[in-house]
Amino acid sequence: MQIRRVIARNFRGSQHADWTLPQQRFLCLVGAGDSTKTTLLDAIALVLTPRWGVQFTDADFHAGNLAEPIVLQLVVGDLDGTMLADSLFGLDLCGLTGDGQLVHDPVDGAEPCVMLQLRVDEELEPEWTVVRPGSVEPGQPVSAAKRKALGLFRIDDRVDTHLRWGRGSALSRMTDAGGSGRAVTLASRAARDAIFNGPQTELHAVAGRVAAAVSEIGGRAYTGLQPGLDPQGASSTSALLLHDDRIPLTSAGLGTRRLTSIAVQEIAAVGGDIVIIDEIEHGLEPHRLLHVLHRLKRKAVDESGQVIITTHSPIAVQALQAQDIFVVRSAAGETTVSQVPADVEEAQGALRACPAAVLARKVVVGEGKTEVGLARHLIRSWDAEQIAAGRPTHAALGAALVDGVGKTAPVRSKIFQSLDITALLLVDNDDRNVDDDIQAAMKAGVTVVRWQENNSTEAEIISTLDVKALTDLLQFAVQIHDEQVIRDAVVARLKNVASPGLLDPDSWLTAGHTLDEIRHAVAEAAKKKEWFKREDRGELLGAFILAHWGHYKDVVLGRRLAELRRFIYEA
Structure with missing residues (x-):
């Protein structure tokens, strides 16, 4: 058996959900907290529970709205001969066409299915029935024995x-x-x-x-x-x-x-049973989690059952195939479920390189380690300001920061945006080979924060600095590299300065170089010698920017970073 469709109305965190499942036997729901993943599992479990004594409260109604009933519906297909018998569901079957449309009867070309409904009104008395699409009839009652025959197992925190x-x-x-x-x-x-x-x-x-x-x-x-x-x-x-x-x-x-x-x-569980597991990683070490995922998926395929799980684990996301992953989102009471497309190039790589993205509401994709480190330091500082003002942090708002790994960053940001994960791409502007991919990402809705044309991140930071600030930046670099290495890398690009020379921009001005020439030499040395090409070193750049924010706030770099901040903290 397989669940073909889940419909929920006025139920807990979801005013409306309508999830059409593909014909596959292993499905993993991911998404940020409160995206109603568990609500979907609860809907399945309640419709298929063999218990009559299910208790509902006013809190089970979306936003406490008792004026509208809770209506939960499941369409179950892939029925075996036992399920199709008149004594079970044979007399109450509907049909599911190849294009996903439900029809009143299982006509030729339509898969025989059973549509089960649980309805709860303000009296809080649950009513289970078999219904048919388009029918005005109230539906036939479904006994606990019939629901038990569908073979649901739920594994959650109540393992005992x-x-x-x-x-x-x-x-x-x-x-x-x-x-x-x-x-x-x-x-x-x-x-x-x-x-x-x-x-x-x-x-x-x-x-x-x-x-x-x-x-x-x-x-x-x-x-x-x-x-x-x-x-x-x-x-x-x-x-x-x-x-x-x-x-x-x-x-x-x-x-x-x-x-x-x-x-x-x-x-x-017998062959064909449906198993649902909430937060499968709970209590499991990574090696056990990976083994369980492999076994459950294999068992579902081998025994013709269906397994639906939820997870907040990046390890689980990395271990699964792209088409196993379904991203759940909730906005204004509307729950949506989007499958990661298996035919999209780079989808698998995006999930394995940036699993945190599909577990968040919004994601900042840094082009590389420098940009990620820089952004991380800024976000920590901004979080402190948010806390002091009594406003939520980036984590509370469901924002993630991931490394897009160079030229793949624009493509990955576009993939995340296509899965309803609001994406921002933080990228430099010295590589014309990625321009087309960045334009495609922008057309898909990705917010792009990019430096001035032809500027690397290092060049953007350095391009407006005066002599004193340049000296400060060089001292930041000396924290992570030998002073002689830093000096030689810059002096080699200044033809008027005798080697070994001094690590002193004032002396370079005296030697006859302009401030722009010195800025360019420092920026080129920083990029070519990879002074800041690690996340921890990118954080030093973030610290430098904050230490000189009085200068940066009124130039292009400051305005771009203000865009980044708005993206993260605005609802």
Whole structure:
């Protein structure tokens, strides 16, 4: 089975969402905080939950608007023969055409689908029905048993649920109806030792399968995973939980519990089940995260199921294929979901080089390390001013700063803009080979902050400095390079100055050079000798600019940086 479409109205952070899913079995939702990624997963989980006792509150209505009902709809396709039987959904099927249109009946050329709806009005009573597009009929009620047959598993922060033989847990699904009850009866009579020392039961066999699956998924190598009573003690099946030897798994670390929970649900899920996982990286080290991603994707493809995850992890973004990534955005209550296009050249490279971009609301793409370092220092200073004024920082506003890696920076900024991530390109102006790509980025909506024509970043900073400020800049350079190296690099470009000479712009003026010639020599030496071609050295340039802001604020460089600041901090 696969979800083909998710529609949500008046639900939590989303006034309206309409996401049409492509026919693929592994999908990863990314986006800034509060972009309603979890809202989409919640909508799926609530429509497919086998529970009747779902409680809603006024807070579940978008902006507290009780005048409009919550309406959640899922279109589920790729149905097997069991799902198509009259006893389940065979009498209530709709159709999905090749161009994504829903039709009342599964006519020739349309995929048979079932459209499930959950509606909640101000009375807060949920109502599950099967509906058809274009129909004026209220729809047929959907029992909990029918929803359970669709096989949804959700893995989130409540991982401990599936480490128990409680009602609705994955362990219970793997155990016959009486197995867990018999074990609890024994446990109630003879306490915990009766479980640990008693005869081998089906529960032990299930625990053994879980141990093997956890090892395969990259978790702990259990040597004695077995059922045992919760130390809290109870007579319900929820008191029966997995133990590692005599230690309850609920005492293990979050990563271990989360991996074990995923492994349990992998076993319980039959081919074709739908699995949704919120913040898959939570509690997992990078190597475990990468292994889990690979395994889940392979399992979904091999067993004809579907896995939908969310993540805030750059590592996860880098590990996945571009077409696996879906960027979620929310503006004025409207949720949109954009798939990263697999056929766009450089899309994969952009994600792997700049994964933070797709996890943000807006992104500053620096052309290279110098520009990134310069911008980072300025942003830290601007953040301090924002905090002092009681205004939000760049992080609170969801702004990211990434290295576009030279000539690819314009292309990457355009890709991010196409995914509804507002982009700014910070770039120098001494390379005519990138002009066409910069123009294309601008046409796509990217804000471009670029220096004066033919100026590198170093040249732009130096081009308006007086002798004293030039001396200050050279002293900044001496902090990271030997003074003799700095001096020789500049003097070699001043024909009237005898080598070795002095690191002193005043003496160069005395030797007969103009201020413009000296500026040009310093700028060329700084660029060619890569004085500032590292992020930490770019930060020194940012510090220099701030130290001389009284001069820069009224020249082109200051005006360009003011554009950068407005982009970051204006809503």
